[in-house]
Amino acid sequence: MLDYKPNMVLSNEEFDSVGKSPIRHDGADKVTGRARYGADNNMPGMLYGKILRSPHAHAIIKSVDASAAEALTGVHAVVTSADWPETSMKLTDLAEGSIHNLGFLSMNILARGKALYKGHPIAAVAAVNAHVAEQALALIKVEYEVLKPVLTAAEAMKPDAPILHDRLAAVSSPALRPGGLLEDDAESMQTNISNQFEFSLGDLEQGFKDADIIVEKETTTQAVHQGYIEPQAGVAHWQADGKVTVWSSSQGQFTVRDQTARFLGIPVGQVKAIPMEIGGGFGAKGITYVEPVAALLSRKSGRPVKIQLTRTEVFEGTGPTSGTQVKCKVGVTKDGKIVAAEAELIYEAGAFPGSPVGAAIQCMMGQYDIPNAHLKAIDVVINRPKAAAYRAPGAPAAAFCMETALDELAEKLEMDPLEFRLMNSGKEGSRRVTGPVNPLVGYIETLQAAKDHQHYNTKLEGKLRGRGVASGFWGNNSGPASAVAVVNSDGTVSLTEGSPDIGGSRVAMAMHVAEVLNIPVEDIKPQVGDTDSIGFTSNTGGSSVTFKSGWACYNAAQSVKEQMVLRAAKIWEIPEEDVEYKEAVLQHKSDPELKLTFKQIAARMIPTGGPIVGSAGVNPPGPGPSIGVHVVDVEVDPETGKVDILRYTAVQDAGKAIHPAYVEGQIQGGAVQGIGWALNEEYVYNDSGVMLNSSFLDYRMPTSLDLPMIDTVIVEIANPNHPYGVRGVGEVPIVPPMAAISNAIYDAIGVRMNDLPMSPDKVLEALWAKEGK
């Protein structure tokens, strides 16, 4: 058993800077309120934009009359989708790896022809203040033909369901355009199923024949919100010279630039996107909502325009994650080996195609070695806001089904649930059910660390208390990234990188540079560059930043180091091969008297050849998947059905934790979001498609008062594809909590909860049903 500590790092390799937990460079600004977020930018002559939203979940927009609004004193511009070019419906790579169906995205930002959810933007107004803008919205006359909405995937898949998109296609065919749309002359398929795909491995039929025990499971989850504190906000200024500058809070300033340019029909070089601080995103701020509209209003008014969403607009008009229905069937031999698994995943995409079911299907069984499998994924459009990414998009709902099924199997086998998972764990060289073989992974070590943890080995006592475990898989991601390191004459280094910082990444980037150069991390001054001052960097998402931008910073620092060696060689008039760089000191390999520190070279860089600037642009392969294993103790109140979390431990393979305190924060944050998803959170709609709980008063997220401290264990199985072994850490911790808590509730009261959230009313009903009441 491991000795108990609230936060542990099971480390195999020590570094000088990497692996420490210094104070973040942006910390003082944030705790003193000086940091500037999306809504903090104000400019002379700035107007305030407001968006008119559909009151109907499904309606044809027959006409929009904005004449009265335009005539109102103080109104400078009114726009609708007619004010920007119709965008191609082709699934498009914006030239730098960001893939979107821009036609759908354009229609999501401003409805064209049809309103597809309550809250769908119809028009926007820019006025001298927010009050006048709101008054103007009330003057816009929109004539709707109201249609029957379809609010769940189950309804949307029925043959007689109302159809959202006439040109949507259900199955692959040569007549399809990429993106799932029919050619214009093809007959409508009258479907809401926008995509279906499958994976098969081995011989499923034989696998189930070989099984001694089979468990079948069906689970459902509701749409939930990412819960970021800062609503989407930004300012756009279309200048007199035709250039557009956008200041906004996003997970990717290059996405803001590219989408704004594409929707407005101008070259990307005409748009500059400046990243502000971001008050949480969790995936939702990886696409644009307000920036292109603000730019459109700015073009029409000639003034800078700010749009800041309200909380209700965030709930009703931006993307939550999908509601889901997942089925699985898993067969095991009597000695505990999984021999077959089958699954069907149906994910609600919202009003436009593109739920995270593709990621879900690849993550559902990713950490296991299963020889025979068949998985089917279905993406369905419904009259709700378009689903957006949310931390490990798609994976938590899939894991909820799989990991609760495994719990049932372990019980039937009378096996320890972690031992059962260890027996079936994937490892380097084993094949995932989606086909590819695993690279070096830390699944076994992470499961073992959970099994060895003091929490798991401490008896849980008390009535109506239970313990549950579950694991989760996330593949992690990479992408293009850029960094520039500039040496200053005092020996500090100004570091500009391209990843918006949503989890403390600036300090992690600085630590990469500090480690290479052997200088204090406090001497590095990191900043996130705008689109004109740093090379393209893909979104902060997919748990990619520390891997990809870490690589860029590492390479930029290596370049600085090489230039430092050249400068020393020049000063000493010796070949560069005779100079070595050790602990921030350059010295002659054979003459110990010849030494110059990093700071001394920095002070002499101008006369020895000019500024020292290291830069790098990368697109590194091999981010390496990771696994999280969670252990939770709960207590169920039989009078109210309320579930209390008594103790929670999250174990995770981080490859190498660059900044362990922030990795712990990521793990704790993911676990807490998962707990909220498990126990309380859901979008509640009435039959007309109106959200009934679009405020944080009614949409219940956990607070610190609801939770114990989350204990963490960081396991470090180094990723060989990163100089320090990094694996992404931000997403996998949200994958196991729902299943772990469901399993714990079963252990406490003997009832399997298969529908999220496991709110008090549902738990109480389940208890009553069990007791025959």
Next chain:
Amino acid sequence: MAEIWIPPKLQQLTGGNQQVQIEGTTVRRLINNLEAQYPGIKEYLVDEMEDDLIAGIAVIVDGEVSQLGMLEKVSENAEVHFLPAIGGGCLGQL
């Protein structure tokens, strides 16, 4: 020769074969040789206008998602898969 794993929906084009052995030193060459052997399959993988994989498809070579797509080099005994691209944290579908 490299082993290409054929997605289930395309296996009708390979006579039901789940895996096929194809020669080629890059993903581009593999796909071209695959097309020569199993006509019609390329249009499901390649956007001819863009000269690249269809947006939304990722190629996995020996267990790692390629960042180079069609330009990725492929070793003699490589294993190649075509899977839906995962944006993660940022969906690539909308």
